[in-house]
Amino acid sequence: MTASRLPNEIIDRILVFAASSGTFTRRDRQSIVPAKYELDDSITSPYSILRACALVSPAWRTVAQARLFSLVRIHSPQKQCPTLWATLVARPDLANCVKTLRLEAVLTPEDDEALDRVPKECSSLSTVVFDGGTIDFCVLENLTDSDTVTTVRVTDRGSGPFRCYSPANPLPASVRHLSTPSVYLTPWVWPHINPTADETDPHSLLAWLTDSVEWLTITGALEQPDEVIYASHVISGQSSPGELPYSFKRLKGINASVGAKTAIEEMFPPSASEMDRISVVWHVDWQELIDCAAPWQDFDGSTPAHDPLIDAFLEEDAYKPPRAHKLEALYILPLPISPKRSYLDELVTRVGPGGDPSLRHLKTLFLHKQWKKVLRKRGATALDGQGAIRIEIVFVGSILREDERVMVGRLGDYDRGIPAEMQRWMERRVQQE
DSSP, X not given: OOGGGSOHHHHHHHHHHHHTTOOOOHHHHTTSSOGGGOOOTTSOOHHHHHHHHTTSOHHHHHHHHHHHTTEEEESOHHHHHHHHHHHHHHOHHHHTTOOEEEEOOOOOXXXXXXXXXXXXXXXXXXXXXXXXXXXXXXXXXXXXXXSSOOEEEEOSSOOOOEEOSOTTSOSOTTOOEEEEEGGGHHHHHXXXXXXXXXXXXXXXXXXXXXXXXXXXXXXXXXXXXXHHHHHHHXXXXXXXXXSOSSOOTTOOEEEEEGGGHHHHHHHSOTTSGGGGGOEEXXXXXXXXXXXXXXXXXXXXXXXXXXXXXXHHHHTOSSOOOOOOOOOOEEEEOOOSSOXXXXXXXXXXXXXXXXXXXXGTTOOEEEEEGGGHHHHHHHTOSEEEOSTTOEEEEEEEOOSSOHHHHXXXXXXXXGOOOOOHHHHHHHHHHHHHO
16 A cells, blocks of 8 residues: 555654654744743754645645644744635634644734734634734634634743733633633733623623633742732722632632742632632642752741732732632643652652651642652652552643644643543542532
8 A cells, every 4th residue: 555545544643743843943943932941943843844744745734734733833923924814714624623822922002903814714723822922812803702712821931911802702602621820810800891782890800710710720939029919909909708700600620820829829718618619739840849059838827927029019008918828739741851760759758758848738749640650660650649648640741632733833832731540530520529
């Protein structure tokens, strides 16, 4: 059988294998990724590999185009969008292949005009990523009635402006998973007037998603920026004791950075009765964990630190102790390399008896599957915690679907979300309550 007569399914597997070996060069990435994370420019990008495969035969072209259009990256709207949008409108078959849209540009006025709206023909779009640039919901205006857009991720890279075209309907109601950095919490929670309703009844952008979001990820570094403190002030006072400021009727789980601790405790006070059905997993970068002297965070309010930034924003002299969560579940974010035995030794020291008092309540540790080998060599299926606690280990995979993993070329290494294994753990925990 010749290559041209292979079944499409086999051709697709060949293309997946080939494209997965590529990554994006500096030119492809623009200035989004810091130079220290760049790979060798000689490595071919997934786009280049698939474009070459599309020339093999008509059968290969059909399959390669489906993969090529599965991930649309916008980093130069003036150059890309006019031709790209026109192509998608003229070719509904290609528009239907679009599964992920990544907006990587900090928009100039000219870019903003060129970007326009994602064509409604992209009826299978499921994931939208704002990666290191403008957070512009205008691009989704044609898709507000979509039932396929389930994931919106805002990455930690960059700090571009935040825009929405209509507070009355800023995002598709189908969004189930929202991921946003803590530095962007202020525009999410700040009241926006609904032009179709009474102007005396403002809502935040986050309030429009409370009936749909099931999984919420808040990212950020350990050092809390001023924006997080300010967002916490905006959130506080919006609810009565024992209630959540936002109802989040369908919310099942939160994956929160330890750097967003203050804001999370304002948005989701542990005293609220709704927290019985919502699991909270805290995540931290490995390097942040080992570089910070113990205790690196306090999670039970026993020794609250006085923070002058809070006083500055609240214009108060007295410090108000936080409504603290206990850190019972911790997710160590994936490492750029496979962990060594010394990493496991460091981890055991941190979480074990006599370890970091910040982790004294830890019961569950989420590790990427890259840790399996080193733990298997140690014969460890769980770790000794502090006191009489035995820490369970749950291995998790990537948050990216296959079409993203194939096409993203490591651009998604710093995207954050809730892996499927963690979602299942959260759902089981709610059922056991």
